[in-house]
Structures are given as C-alpha cells and as structure tokens.
Amino acid sequence: MKKDVLQRNNVRIFGKGEQAMIFAHGFGCDQTMWRFITPAFEESYRIILFDYVGAGKSDISSYNTERYSSLQGYALDILEICETLELTNAIFVGHSVSSMIGVLAAVERPEYFNNIIMVGPSPCYINGESYVGGFERADIEGLIETMERNYIGWANFLAPTIMGRKDKPELSQELTESFCSTDPVIAHQFAKATFFSDNRKDLAKLKIPALILQCSEDIIAPLEVGNFLHQQLPRSTLRVMKATGHCPHMSEPDETISLIKEYLEC
Amino acid sequence: MINYLDIAPCGYFSFTDNGALQEVNSTLCLLLSYSREDLIGNKIDSILTLPSRIFFQTHLFPLLKMQGHAEEIFITLLTKNKTQLPILLNASNQPAQGNNCYTCAFITVHNRKKFEDELITAKKEAERALHENTALQAVKQELQKHAKELDEQLGLVNKINGELRQINRAVSHELQEPLRKISFFTQILKDSPHAGTDPNFNINIERVLRSTARLRAVIFGLQQFMWLQDAPVAYIEINTLSLLKDAVKKLNEEFGPAIMELSIGELPAIWGDQQQLELLFYHALSNCIKFRKEEKAYISITGTIIEKNHFRMIPDKYEYREFLRLDIRDKGMGFDPRYKDQAFELFRRLQVIIESTGIGLALCKKITEKHRGFITIDSRQHEGTTLSIMLPVRHPEKI
Numbered sequence: 001m002k003k004d005v006l007q008r009n010n011v012r013i014f015g016k017g018e019q020a021m022i023f024a025h026g027f028g029c030d031q032t033m034w035r036f037i038t039p040a041f042e043e044s045y046r047i048i049l050f051d052y053v054g055a056g057k058s059d060i061s062s063y064n065t066e067r068y069s070s071l072q073g074y075a076l077d078i079l080e081i082c083e084t085l086e087l088t089n090a091i092f093v094g095h096s097v098s099s100m101i102g103v104l105a106a107v108e109r110p111e112y113f114n115n116i117i118m119v120g121p122s123p124c125y126i127n128g129e130s131y132v133g134g135f136e137r138a139d140i141e142g143l144i145e146t147m148e149r150n151y152i153g154w155a156n157f158l159a160p161t162i163m164g165r166k167d168k169p170e171l172s173q174e175l176t177e178s179f180c181s182t183d184p185v186i187a188h189q190f191a192k193a194t195f196f197s198d199n200r201k202d203l204a205k206l207k208i209p210a211l212i213l214q215c216s217e218d219i220i221a222p223l224e225v226g227n228f229l230h231q232q233l234p235r236s237t238l239r240v241m242k243a244t245g246h247c248p249h250m251s252e253p254d255e256t257i258s259l260i261k262e263y264l265e266c
Numbered sequence: 267m268i269n270y271l272d273i274a275p276c277g278y279f280s281f282t283d284n285g286a287l288q289e290v291n292s293t294l295c296l297l298l299s300y301s302r303e304d305l306i307g308n309k310i311d312s313i314l315t316l317p318s319r320i321f322f323q324t325h326l327f328p329l330l331k332m333q334g335h336a337e338e339i340f341i342t343l344l345t346k347n348k349t350q351l352p353i354l355l356n357a358s359n360q361p362a363q364g365n366n367c368y369t370c371a372f373i374t375v376h377n378r379k380k381f382e383d384e385l386i387t388a389k390k391e392a393e394r395a396l397h398e399n400t401a402l403q404a405v406k407q408e409l410q411k412h413a414k415e416l417d418e419q420l421g422l423v424n425k426i427n428g429e430l431r432q433i434n435r436a437v438s439h440e441l442q443e444p445l446r447k448i449s450f451f452t453q454i455l456k457d458s459p460h461a462g463t464d465p466n467f468n469i470n471i472e473r474v475l476r477s478t479a480r481l482r483a484v485i486f487g488l489q490q491f492m493w494l495q496d497a498p499v500a501y502i503e504i505n506t507l508s509l510l511k512d513a514v515k516k517l518n519e520e521f522g523p524a525i526m527e528l529s530i531g532e533l534p535a536i537w538g539d540q541q542q543l544e545l546l547f548y549h550a551l552s553n554c555i556k557f558r559k560e561e562k563a564y565i566s567i568t569g570t571i572i573e574k575n576h577f578r579m580i581p582d583k584y585e586y587r588e589f590l591r592l593d594i595r596d597k598g599m600g601f602d603p604r605y606k607d608q609a610f611e612l613f614r615r616l617q618v619i620i621e622s623t624g625i626g627l628a629l630c631k632k633i634t635e636k637h638r639g640f641i642t643i644d645s646r647q648h649e650g651t652t653l654s655i656m657l658p659v660r661h662p663e664k665i
Contacts, residue, residue, distance in 0.1 A: 026324070027324055028324035028325045028328065029324070029328050032332055033328055033332065035332075064582055064584060066582075066583065066584035066585065067575075067582075067584035069584070070573075070586050072573050072574075072575070072586045073584060073586075076575070096324075104573070107570065107572055108572050108574070111644070135316065135320075139316040139317055139320070140317075140320075141317075142315065142316065142317030142318075142342075143317040143320045143321055145317065146317050146318055146321045146340065146341060146342065147321065147325075148386055149340040149379075149382060149386070150321075150325070150339060150340050185393075195320075205570050205571075205572075217285075217309065217311075218323075219311055219316075219319050219320070219323065220319075220320060220323050220324070243284070244284045244285060244309070245284065245285050245323060245327065246323035246324070246327075247323065247327055247328060247331070250327070250328060250331045250332075251283045251284060251327075251331070251366075252283075252284075
C-alpha cells in the first residue's frame, strides 16, 4: 500500500526541515507549477509534492470514474498520502480548487494538518442567490468545450481514454512529457467536479487556521469570493495580493513566498 | 518589417506576466473593432470570452510559464460588439523583450470550427458507444463474479451464525445457571453462623462475590453482543441529542449524578435504531467514566457532518454519502496509541481496571458497523482519548 500510493500520486519528497509542507496543484496543472515557490522553503521544511491521479506523471491506470466524480475523491488522494507518510501538523498549500480539497481533507482528518494556505480559493464558482461566484453554468460548459477543442489540436489525445492505454506505453510517455497534459476524459471530469462544486457548507467545519491569498483582478476567484471565505472560515487570515490573475505562484512568486513566510512566522 | 507585421493576414499581440496587453497589430484591431488605444495596457481578459478566460488562467498561462511556448491553442476572442471570434493561437516567451513578455500570433478558424464541431460530435458518439459497451461488459463480468462469491460467503456466514447461536445458548443457560448457584450458596455461607470465626473467611467470601458479579457482567455483555449479531436495525429518525441524554441519565443512575461533566455541541438528527444507538452511547460514555483520571469524567461531544465513501469492502467502488461524525473526547487515563487498533477487540483491555469487562468498545464497533458506520479511536497516555463514531445521516434505502 505504502509504495503504491507514493507511486500512484508521483509523490516527491525533499528539503531539510522536519515539519511537512504539502503542496497541492490546481485544476489543469501538475506539481511542477510549484517550482518557483518550493526553493524558498526547502531549508526549513520537508517539502511534499504530488500529482492527483489523472494529472502529471501520476499512474493513470489508477483513475476511477466513481472515486473522482467529486472533490471528495481528490481529498482521499491527499488523506492516503498523509496516512502513508504518517504526517502530523503538516502545512497544506493548495492552489485554486486544491484549497477546497484541502478543506475536505482537514475536516475529515484534522490531526494531519496544522494549517491551510489557500492560493486563489473559491468554495463555489457558480453564482447563486445572494452569492457571487463569478460564473454561470453556461460559462463552465463553454470552458469544457474549449478544452475539448484543444484536445483535437493535441493529436495524442485522440486515443481512447482510461481503458487500455497499457498496450501503447510510448503514448503515455509522450503524454507525460508535455506539461499540463491530461487525459481529456479525466480533465473533463475534473473540470466538472471543480466548477460545479459547492463547498460553502463545509467552511464552518474547518477547525484549523487558514491563510487566504486573494489575487487582485482574479476572474476565477474574485475579491467578493475571498471576502466571503474570510467571513465564513472561523480562523482565517485574508491577504489581498498585488499580483493579478489566478496564478500568483507563477506570475509573482516573490510576493507569494513572502506572504506565506510572514504568515508562518507570526 | 514592423509595418508588414502590422498589416499581416494574422492577428498579433503581446502581453506581460500580469496579463496586460503590450502590443497589438492593426489586423487584430480590425477583427475586434477596437482601436489600438482601446487595447494597449488593458488586460488580455478583456478580449477573451469567459470560458476562454478560465482556460487562459488554468491552462495557457501555466503552459507558457512552464514551457515557454504553446502551439495550436484554440480559444475564443470577444469583439467590441460582443461577438465571438474563434482563433488558433501560437504563443511564445520572448526573452529579448524581457522574461515576462509573451508574443502571440493567431488566425481565425470560423470554417475549421464547423468541421471540428462535426468531428467532435462523431468522436463523442463513438466514445460513448465504446464506453457503454466496455462498461456493460465489465459490469456483467463483475456481477457474475460477485454472485459466485456472495453465494460462498452466504454459506459460510450461515454456518458461523448457527455456531454462534449455539454458543450463545450455552453462554446464557449453561453458564448462567451454575453462576447463579455459586452466588446463592456463597450468600448462604456469608450469612451462616460460622461466618466471622476466621478473619480471612469474610474477605474470601467478598472476593468470591465480587468475582461472580464481574462474571455476571461479562456474561451480560456477551449476551448483548450475541443479541446484536441477529438483531435487525429498526430505522427511525433519531433525535441524537435527546438519545444521548437518555444514555447520560442511565449512567447517572448507575455511577451517581456528579460522575461526569459534559459539554455537548450541536448534533443533527440521523436515522438509526433507537435501542442500539442508546446502547452505543451508553458504552462510549461509560468507558470515559471508567477510565477517568479524577473524581469526575470530563467529556466533550461534538458533531460534524462529513462526506465519505460508504463502500468498505469492495475495492474501486465509490459513492460519497453524508455521515455524522461524533467525536467523544475525554481527559481520562488514555492509553498508548500504538495499541489503538486492538481497542475494539472483544475482551481486549488496554488498561486493567476492575470495572472494565473488555466488551464496551467491541459493542460500540458492532453497533456502528451494523449501521454501516465507521469507528476509530485515538489516545494519548495520561492525556485522554477520542472516540470518533461516524454514522450515516440518512436511511440507507431512502437515498
């Protein structure tokens, strides 16, 4: 089991510190997206990187449509990694949807975590009555369509998915070498699980402290959402960043690093 | 050269790390009905449709940042008049213009898009058919395999159940009767005129009486355990808090009104068997009392609704359902957490104290599992124990 989970999720561990810092990538990417951030923490922490099943260099044959139909399945990936590595008091850093996946994991097993750092989080993307999520259902369907079209362009994605990739190892090889490449069916399901999720009711259950890193002008997680989260999360700190867009850890790594350090050191 | 690029039959623009447009050519302005001044310095988001903005943020930007280039990316631009313009885009990082500058060239793909639409529809149809067929075959095979396994398991379970019933009968009658006699005659001995002649006599008699009382408690626990084996779960909607209070009342009658100090959080209603759940709460709390460190047991109970996969035995089956997780924390003696997996075993006593029979937690586990729930325990020696009971919130057949 131990080796299986670490291999399945392509877990990489490095760094000189004792306390674990587990970085979870967002939708559409893999663990390499953290490469501008982790060097700043290597000295003082034990860095844990992984890919969700279906992303990056994870074991695609472990993908299970039922399991990953909900963010709960992705939270299970995290819990199984924590269990395998026997983590306690870990710092969880999640980008985008991984912030909520982290909340689900920490609500179920609070003992694994010390606190959660959320980069561009949103508990619900779709607008509701008296709630601004930023999107309508049609926008998300449009996104899925855009994704599908891009898979046509990337010829290797034409291969039938999930089932029977073992007979063509060279295909998966090619697949894993391109960054942010995911099997289209898996990406499609992840998009649905992400953008149709509503975790607002789970926020009050989070017992551990959280840092919300809110970008300026983030169309995926607008400022209203950051404020809402701050209001609903019992022990949260909200920091509005100068960085714009949805990926401050890539566009403004220095600001991201210094805000995380400030939070951890106080 | 720059003039050629300006009027070239392809759109051209560049943007920085923060998404601000730096340069745009005339072809792009014409296609989008904007003037150059409208666009320079604005965010790239302003010329993308909403879905394309998400795609840009979640895919294209990370791709450029990590790989330095991206080819044949399909996105949709938004013109000033809010019409959509499907394009195919190539983008690359231009170190000459600073590390955080990306140049992009694109062509419009109106006609290709129509062709692709048809292709996608056909591909989806084929995939769906393939998937359904493969899924159906797999389900059929699984079903056959499970039917066979189920049949074997049922046979085994029946046999074990039969044996258990015999043991149960033996426990109830064959042990109960001699025990009753031992107590009876010991009592006679105690009351007899010979009592008191030897100072050790009374002490030994008391020992026999204590041991028989303990044996009776063990037999009673075993009977409850056996009863639970066969008892069906009579589902009704349970007011969790009031049922918990019933259990507390019983414990107060047994151990005294000041035996525990309780703090109870908000507890939602769940579906379950009233009698069994009361027994569960009774034993869970009774454990906190028996293993208390001080005069009083200090207990806190909190309830959280979580979602969990409810399949436990079949691998690769997932369905997430709501569970109420009751965390019952005490500040009692605790035990070495290395032994937490053994805590639920029948007659496994991690702390040997006279009141403990080694049945309480085994009963808790049995009742929880009969309700298709999960139970875990965590403890620190001398600090306290947390018993986490996860029970399904809804009636299993009414979901």
